[in-house]
Amino acid sequence: MGLLRRLSHASEYSDLVKHLAIRDLKLRYERSALGFLWTLVNPLVMIGIYSFVFSMVIRMGVDRFPLFLVPVLLPWNFLVRCISVVAPIIWQSGYLINRASFPSESLIFSGMLSAFSEFCLEMGLFVLILVLMGAPIFPGALILPLVMLMHLVFVTGVVFFFALGFVYYRDTQYISPIIMTAWFFLTPVFYPVSYVPEQYRFLYQMNPAVHIAACFRDPLYSGTLPPWSTLGIAAAFSISLFVFGWILFTEHKHEFAEVI
Numbered sequence: 001m002g003l004l005r006r007l008s009h010a011s012e013y014s015d016l017v018k019h020l021a022i023r024d025l026k027l028r029y030e031r032s033a034l035g036f037l038w039t040l041v042n043p044l045v046m047i048g049i050y051s052f053v054f055s056m057v058i059r060m061g062v063d064r065f066p067l068f069l070v071p072v073l074l075p076w077n078f079l080v081r082c083i084s085v086v087a088p089i090i091w092q093s094g095y096l097i098n099r100a101s102f103p104s105e106s107l108i109f110s111g112m113l114s115a116f117s118e119f120c121l122e123m124g125l126f127v128l129i130l131v132l133m134g135a136p137i138f139p140g141a142l143i144l145p146l147v148m149l150m151h152l153v154f155v156t157g158v159v160f161f162f163a164l165g166f167v168y169y170r171d172t173q174y175i176s177p178i179i180m181t182a183w184f185f186l187t188p189v190f191y192p193v194s195y196v197p198e199q200y201r202f203l204y205q206m207n208p209a210v211h212i213a214a215c216f217r218d219p220l221y222s223g224t225l226p227p228w229s230t231l232g233i234a235a236a237f238s239i240s241l242f243v244f245g246w247i248l249f250t251e252h253k254h255e256f257a258e259v260i
Helices: 003-011 014-028 035-057 065-086 094-099 105-133 140-168 172-185 198-204 208-222 228-259
Strands: none
Touching: 014 105, 035 065, 035 105, 065 105, 065 140, 065 172, 065 208, 094 228, 105 140, 105 208, 105 228, 140 172, 140 208, 140 228, 208 228
């Protein structure tokens, strides 16, 4: 099945994806005193902790460090949340896979839509704080919605690979935190790329998260547009991962009922 046919087939279940995403958001905060406000409280607390540690305890020598950190920390947290919550959905939903007749990737898409809604709230709050502080975020912030959509495509592609891992290899639940920890320190979340030794810079640029991080940091930290070359590389990585991940996922999904 070609990519266009996959897209057409998936669009037929868009209402199901929306319904599952809304249900997930409602169930997640059901009987919670703060409800959806937890979406904002959790990242704010983590931002405060990271900012204190790397500004007061471990000084990184970066000007306005909290503003340097947060534009990349929030997208990174979105990635980690999707790997830990969305990627295992297929593995955890064996009863649905065996009994219902719908594309199994609909579960992935609904989980991503739910997580992306929270991510949009987090980023929106951060941009509002920057505006109230009088930080110079324009004209760079105008490209932020495009960068966020690109990041959604990238993370969805990564989730497809991890989802297959959770289905076929139970060890994935133990190795995924190790992978994400290593990836975190190999990505310029709390340090600038200039800190990377020159001899390793070429290998470092092969990490797609490096380019995506720059696409978030440039608009929100300095208010400038990221270089078009950086945007192009990040978009190429994102689309490639998404297409390859989705194709690999759909080629194996007929086996899920037996494996799960």
